[in-house]
Amino acid sequence: MKKGVGMDEALRLKGVEKTFRGHLSIGSHPVLRGVTLTVPKGVIYGFLGPNGAGKTTTLKVVTGLLFHDAGEVAVLGETIGERSIRSRVGFLPETPYFYDYLSGLELLVFMGRLLGVPSPKLGSRIPVLVRAVGLEGKERLQLRKYSKGMLQRIGLAQALLNDPDLVILDEPMSGLDPIGRREIRDIILSLKEQGKTVFFSSHILADAEMICDQVAILVKGRVVREGPLESLLGSEVQFWDVTLRGAPGMAPPPGSSVLARQGNQLLLRVEKEEVLQDLLDRARSDGASIRGVVPHKISLEDLFLSQIPGEVR
Amino acid sequence: MVADRSDVPRQIAALAANTFKEATRSRVFYILLAFAVCLLVFSSAMGFMAIGSIRRVVLDMGLATVSYFSAMTAIFVGIGLIYREIERKTIYNILSKPVSRGVFLVGRYAGLMAVLLVNLAAMIAALSVVLTFFGGFTPRIFAAAGYIYLELLIITAVALFFSSITSPVVSALCTAAFYLIGHTSSALPELLAPSLESVWAKRLVIALYHILPDLNLLNINNLVVHDIPEAPGFTIRALAYTVLTVGILLVASTMCFKRRDLV
Numbered sequence: 025m026k027k028g029v030g031m032d033e034a035l036r037l038k039g040v041e042k043t044f045r046g047h048l049s050i051g052s053h054p055v056l057r058g059v060t061l062t063v064p065k066g067v068i069y070g071f072l073g074p075n076g077a078g079k080t081t082t083l084k085v086v087t088g089l090l091f092h093d094a095g096e097v098a099v100l101g102e103t104i105g106e107r108s109i110r111s112r113v114g115f116l117p118e119t120p121y122f123y124d125y126l127s128g129l130e131l132l133v134f135m136g137r138l139l140g141v142p143s144p145k146l147g148s149r150i151p152v153l154v155r156a157v158g159l160e161g162k163e164r165l166q167l168r169k170y171s172k173g174m175l176q177r178i179g180l181a182q183a184l185l186n187d188p189d190l191v192i193l194d195e196p197m198s199g200l201d202p203i204g205r206r207e208i209r210d211i212i213l214s215l216k217e218q219g220k221t222v223f224f225s226s227h228i229l230a231d232a233e234m235i236c237d238q239v240a241i242l243v244k245g246r247v248v249r250e251g252p253l254e255s256l257l258g259s260e261v262q263f264w265d266v267t268l269r270g271a272p273g274m275a276p277p278p279g280s281s282v283l284a285r286q287g288n289q290l291l292l293r294v295e296k297e298e299v300l301q302d303l304l305d306r307a308r309s310d311g312a313s314i315r316g317v318v319p320h321k322i323s324l325e326d327l328f329l330s331q332i333p334g335e336v337r
Numbered sequence: 338m339v340a341d342r343s344d345v346p347r348q349i350a351a352l353a354a355n356t357f358k359e360a361t362r363s364r365v366f367y368i369l370l371a372f373a374v375c376l377l378v379f380s381s382a383m384g385f386m387a388i389g390s391i392r393r394v395v396l397d398m399g400l401a402t403v404s405y406f407s408a409m410t411a412i413f414v415g416i417g418l419i420y421r422e423i424e425r426k427t428i429y430n431i432l433s434k435p436v437s438r439g440v441f442l443v444g445r446y447a448g449l450m451a452v453l454l455v456n457l458a459a460m461i462a463a464l465s466v467v468l469t470f471f472g473g474f475t476p477r478i479f480a481a482a483g484y485i486y487l488e489l490l491i492i493t494a495v496a497l498f499f500s501s502i503t504s505p506v507v508s509a510l511c512t513a514a515f516y517l518i519g520h521t522s523s524a525l526p527e528l529l530a531p532s533l534e535s536v537w538a539k540r541l542v543i544a545l546y547h548i549l550p551d552l553n554l555l556n557i558n559n560l561v562v563h564d565i566p567e568a569p570g571f572t573i574r575a576l577a578y579t580v581l582t583v584g585i586l587l588v589a590s591t592m593c594f595k596r597r598d599l600v
C-alpha cells in the first residue's frame with residue numbers, strides 16, 4: 025500500500041499531466057493538465073466530458089497504456105505498473121477492437137489465459153459471463169459477424185473474466201440502442217451489488233445520471249467538478265412547468281411566464297413556490313383544468329453544460 | 338485471481354497460438370504458400386534448361402528460392418507484427434492485462450516463427466518432390482532448411498525490433514538492408530581486405546565486418562549443392578550466432594517498446 029493512499033480508495037489521480045509530442049519532439053499538445061480525482065471503493069463513478077477533454081487519455085494512463093509526464097496514479101493502492109494490480113482490474117476500451125478471426129468463445133479463452141485464470145475456472149466462468157452479457161448461443165460465431173452491440177458485450181465479458189475489483193469502462197454505452205444501453209446499465213448496477221467499483225467514461229449523461237453515485241466532469245484536461253451526484257445536483261426544485269386548459273382569458277400572475285399558448289391550452293413556467301400556489305388558486309377560481317405540474321430539478325446535463333465553456337460545445 | 342510470473346510461459350503460448358491462428362485463418366497465408374510452392378517448382382524446373390550438371394542447378398535454384406522467399410515472408414509479416422496490433426487497437430486489450438510488454442513481443446515472435454516453420458516445411462516438401470522426380474534428391478536439403486530457419490529467426494527478430502519502434506515502411510527498408518548486408522558482408526574479409534595495401538585499411542575493413550551481420554555464417558546451400566561437408570564446429574557456431582543475435586534483438590526490442598506510449 026502506498027503511503028497516503030486510503031484503504032477505501034479504488035483509484036486516485038493527483039495532478040496527472042500528459043502532453044503528446046510530435047516527431048523529434050516538434051510541436052506539443054497538452055491533453056491532461058493536472059487531473060485530480062478520487063474514486064472510493066464500491067461506487068459507480070462516471071467520468072464525463074466533451075469529446076477531446078482527455079477522458080480516454082486518462083483511462084489509458086490508469087491502465088498503463090500511456091505514461092503520464094507528471095502527477096501520481098494509484099490503482100487499488102498501488103501503481104498500475106504492478107502485474108498483481110492489473111490482475112485485479114478489468115478494462116473495456118472505447119469501441120473495442122478484437123481479433124475478428126476468433127469466435128467469441130476463443131477470445132474469452134485467449135484473454136483468460138493471459139489473465140492467468142486456471143483452465144477449470146475458465147471453463148465454468150465463461151458460460152456464466154456469456155449468459156450475463158446476453159450472448160448465449162452466439163459465442164461460437166466469429167467476431168467479424170458480431171454487431172457493434174455484441175462486440176461491446178463480449179468486450180464487457182472479457183473485462184470481467186478475472187472477477188476484478190475495479191472495472192474500467194471507456195464509453196461502454198456508446199453506439200448501443202436503448203435496449204443494449206439498458207442491459208449494460210443493469211450489468212454495471214449488478215457489479216456494484218457484487219461490491220465492485222465501476223469507473224466509466226461517458227458522454228451519455230442520462231445514463232450516467234441514472235446509475236452513478238459519483239461523477240467528475242473533465243474539461244480541457246482538468247476536472248472542473250467532482251463529487252457525489254446528489255450533492256452536485258442538489259434536491260431543490262429549480263422551476264415548475266404548469267399546463268392549464270380552459271382558461272383563455274386568465275392573466276398569468278406576476279413571477280410566472282407564458283411558454284406557449286395553443287387554443288385553450290396554456291403552458292406556464294413558475295420559479296417560486298408561492299407564485300405556483302397563487303397560479304393554481306387562480307386557475308381553480310377561473311374554472312380552468314390543471315393538466316399538469318412538472319417540477320424541474322437541475323439535471324446532470326444542466327450541470328454539465330454549465331461547466332463547459334462556449335468554445336468547447 | 339492473480340497472474341504471477343509462473344503464468345509467463347502460458348501467456349507466451351497463448352500469444353503465439355493466437356498469432357499462428359491469425360496467419361493460418363487468413364487467405365493471404367494460403368495464397369502466399371501456393372505461390373511459394375509454384376515458384377519453387379517453376380524455378381527448379383528452369384534448372385533443367387541449364388547447361389552443365391542439371392542436378393546441381395536444380396538444387397541450387399530450389400534452395401535459393403526457398404531461402405529468398407522465406408526471408409521475404411519473414412520481412413513482410415514481421416514488419417507489421419507490432420505495428421498492426423497498435424493500429425488495429427487490439428493491443429489495448431492485451432497490455433491492460435497482467436502481460437508485460439516483453440512477454441507480448443516474445444509471444445508474437447514465437448507465433449510468427451511457428452508460421453514460418455510451416456511455410457518452410459511446405460516449401461521443402463515441394464522441393465523434395467521435385468528433386469525426387471528428377472533424381473536429384475539429397476537428405477542434406479533438410480539440413481539446409483534447418484540453417485535457413487536459423488536465418489529466419491534472425492531476420493524476424495530484426496523485423497520485430499524495427500516494428501516495435503517505427504512504421505512498416507521504414508521497418509521493411511531497414512530489415513531488407515540488414516538482409517542484403519548480411520549476405521554480402523563476408524566479401525569484406527574474403528575479397529576486399531586482401532586487395533588493400535594499407536594495414537590500417539585492412540584492420541578497418543575487418544573491424545567493420547565484425548560489426549556488420551554475416552548471414553552467410555548460417556548458409557550451407559552452396560555446400561549442399563557441391564556435396565561439400567560443413568567444417569567442424571559449423572553447427573555450434575551457427576547456433577551460438579543465432580541465439581546471441583536473437584537474444585540481443587529481443588532485449589533491445591523490449592527495452593524500446595517498454596516505454597512506448599500506445600496512443
